[in-house]
Amino acid sequence: MGRPTPSSSSSSPSSPADDDILVIIEGVKKSSKSKKTSDIDTDSSTSPPHHHHHHYTSSSPQQKLHKALVRTRHGDERVWLGGLSKDLGKKKSIAILKTTLSPDLAKHPALDKLTTVKHTSQLNKELCKWELSQTSHSYKFGVVFARAGQTLDNDMLGNRGASRGFMEFLQFIGDIVPLKGWDKYAAGLDVDDDRDGTMSLYSNHSGNQIMFHVSTLLPYNPSDPQQLARKRHIGNDVVVIVYMEAEGYHPNSSTTSHPFDPSGFRSQFNHVFVIIRPYQRGGGGGGGEDKSSSSSSSSSSDATFISGKFEERWAGTEDSLRYHVSIVARGEVLPFGPPLPERQNFGKTPLFREFLLSKLINAECAALAAPVFQDRLAKGRAAFLTNLKKTCLNK
Numbered sequence: 535m536g537r538p539t540p541s542s543s544s545s546s547p548s549s550p551a552d553d554d555i556l557v558i559i560e561g562v563k564k565s566s567k568s569k570k571t572s573d574i575d576t577d578s579s580t581s582p583p584h585h586h587h588h589h590y591t592s593s594s595p596q597q598k599l600h601k602a603l604v605r606t607r608h609g610d611e612r613v614w615l616g617g618l619s620k621d622l623g624k625k626k627s628i629a630i631l632k633t634t635l636s637p638d639l640a641k642h643p644a645l646d647k648l649t650t651v652k653h654t655s656q657l658n659k660e661l662c663k664w665e666l667s668q669t670s671h672s673y674k675f676g677v678v679f680a681r682a683g684q685t686l687d688n689d690m691l692g693n694r695g696a697s698r699g700f701m702e703f704l705q706f707i708g709d710i711v712p713l714k715g716w717d718k719y720a721a722g723l724d725v726d727d728d729r730d731g732t733m734s735l736y737s738n739h740s741g742n743q744i745m746f747h748v749s750t751l752l753p754y755n756p757s758d759p760q761q762l763a764r765k766r767h768i769g770n771d772v773v774v775i776v777y778m779e780a781e782g783y784h785p786n787s788s789t790t791s792h793p794f795d796p797s798g799f800r801s802q803f804n805h806v807f808v809i810i811r812p813y814q815r816g817g818g819g820g821g822g823e824d825k826s827s828s829s830s831s832s833s834s835s836d837a838t839f840i841s842g843k844f845e846e847r848w849a850g851t852e853d854s855l856r857y858h859v860s861i862v863a864r865g866e867v868l869p870f871g872p873p874l875p876e877r878q879n880f881g882k883t884p885l886f887r888e889f890l891l892s893k894l895i896n897a898e899c900a901a902l903a904a905p906v907f908q909d910r911l912a913k914g915r916a917a918f919l920t921n922l923k924k925t926c927l928n929k
Contacts, residue, residue, distance in 0.1 A: 554919035555644040556605040557631070558661075559615070561598055602631060604639065607916035611639055624648070660925065664918050671741060674721035675894050676771035676804070677704070677748045682780040686798045690776070691761040691768070696750040699812050700777050703857075707887055708737035708746060721745035722767065729753070730767070739891040747771055769801035772907075773897045775808045783813050785858040785879060796862050805901040807862040808894065815854040815881075855882050859890070863901070870900035 600615040613634040618627055628648060632640040651657070679700050680690045704710065710733050716725040723730040723745065731753055735746040747767040755763055768774060776794060794809050857880045872892055880886040901907065 554607065554916065554923065555642055555648070556603075556919060556922065557648060558603045558605075559600050559618070560602075561600050602634075604631075604635065605915070605919070606639070606642065607912045607919065609915075611635060624650070656925070657922075660922055672719040672721070672743045672745075673895055673898060674745050674747060674771055675898075676768035676774035677735065677746045678768060678774060678776050679748075679750050680776055680778045685795050687765070687800060688760055691749050691764045692759065693750060694754050694756075697779055699779065699855075700750070702855075703777060703810065703812070704735050704746075704748065706882060707890060708735045708744070710734075710751075711736045719743035719745050721747065723747070730763075737891065739888070739895070742895060744891065744894070746775075765801070770803050772803060772901045773806045773808065773894055774799070774804050775810060775894070777810045777812075779812065783811055785811070785813065785877075794860070794862060796864075802906075805864045805867055805904065806897040808890070808897065809860045809862060811858040811860075813856055813858060815856045856880065857882070857886070861893075861897075863897070864904070866904040866906070867897075867901050868903065870896040872896070 598618070600618050602613050602615055604611045604613070613631075615630055615634060617630055622630075628645055632645060678687070678690045679693050679696045681693060684690050684693075713720070713723055713725050713730065713732060713734050714728055716723075716734075718736065720734075723734055731751050733751050735748050735751065737744040737746070747764075749761075749764050749768060752764040752767060755761060778794065794807065796804075796807055799807070859874060859878050859880060861874065870893075872889055880889070902911070
């Protein structure tokens with residue numbers, strides 16, 4: 535563990551909590567050859583944006599190399615330092631640190647107020663606790679069942695039951711599990727007294743736990759037109775799947791279109807909607823032909839990712855069920871992968887399941903980078919830095 539070095543500046547009108555900064559420096563072994571820091575450590579995937587400043591280290595094999603993590607309310611920056619020593623002194627050490635940081639962070643007012651503190655078990659505990667809170671391998675998504683013609687969230691959440699097709703879709707993307715006694719990720723659902731229903735939908739994708747808040751599996755209250763027991767979970771999900779059923783729907787027929795209007799969902803927390811429209815291949819929608827079907831007479835089919843593009847060849851399988859997928863996101867959410875194929879139609883295949891779960895996870899990551907969520911995260915980080923000073927540093 536390195537030496538944590540928070541700023542000693544206290545919060546005041548002239549020195550707000552925004553000025554808090556934490557620097558952790560750790561000595562590492564260095565090879566005799568010169569290396570560019572971007573080749574050593576450029577992992578900043580979990581950090582909000584700070585520009586990374588490349589720093590070239592000395593080629594002297596006698597020089598000890600240090601790595602530093604600089605943490606502010608706006609994010610983290612990782613840099614490599616050369617030339618540090620115990621005898622160098624605080625002022626010169628800070629000057630070296632500043633030369634490796636991005637221009638904006640190098641001007642941070644709290645850098646000149648850094649105080650070296652003793653490493654304690656309590657400090658280590660607080661730092662590890664924060665790291666765990668910033669590394670997520672658990673995700674929660676809403677799933678809403680919409681009958682033909684329903685456009686408002688209250689109407690969709692008011693569906694007491696669901697269709698057979700919807701239940702088949704749920705079991706395709708995950709497993710229906712009992713909530714009572716559930717010992718894995720529960721996404722805020724009650725696992726003791728069935729207050730959030732008796733069953734829920736759970737999945738695991740590439741080591742990530744996923745719990746779905748399914749509208750028809752959450753408690754239904756016939757006297758509540760808003761279905762608050764359902765809305766309090768789904769209304770707080772960043773990403774929501776909307777399963778839209780329509781009699782005779784077909785993606786190639788304009789007469790059976792069932793448009794989705796995101797304004798029908800009034801929660802300000804919902805940022806990305808994944809629209810699933812089931813249909814039968816080769817029929818429906820006024821008899822329109824499924825143009826996504828291959829004209830080949832081949833009896834085999836597969837789907838593969840090639841150079842980041844999704845290529846799909848439909849097979850002459852017995853199952854004619856298809857899903858048309860579309861994405862609706864708020865304007866501040868940047869594009870995210872994996873990319874949809876041109877026709878956006880999928881068969882009920884294991885690869886489509888993998889594609890969909892990946893899309894959901896990436897949708898949440900993209901949405902959380904939006905300004906509204908970054909502002910909330912910044913407040914949380916500021917509170918962490920302030921609390922660290924109070925509880926561990928006696929500042």
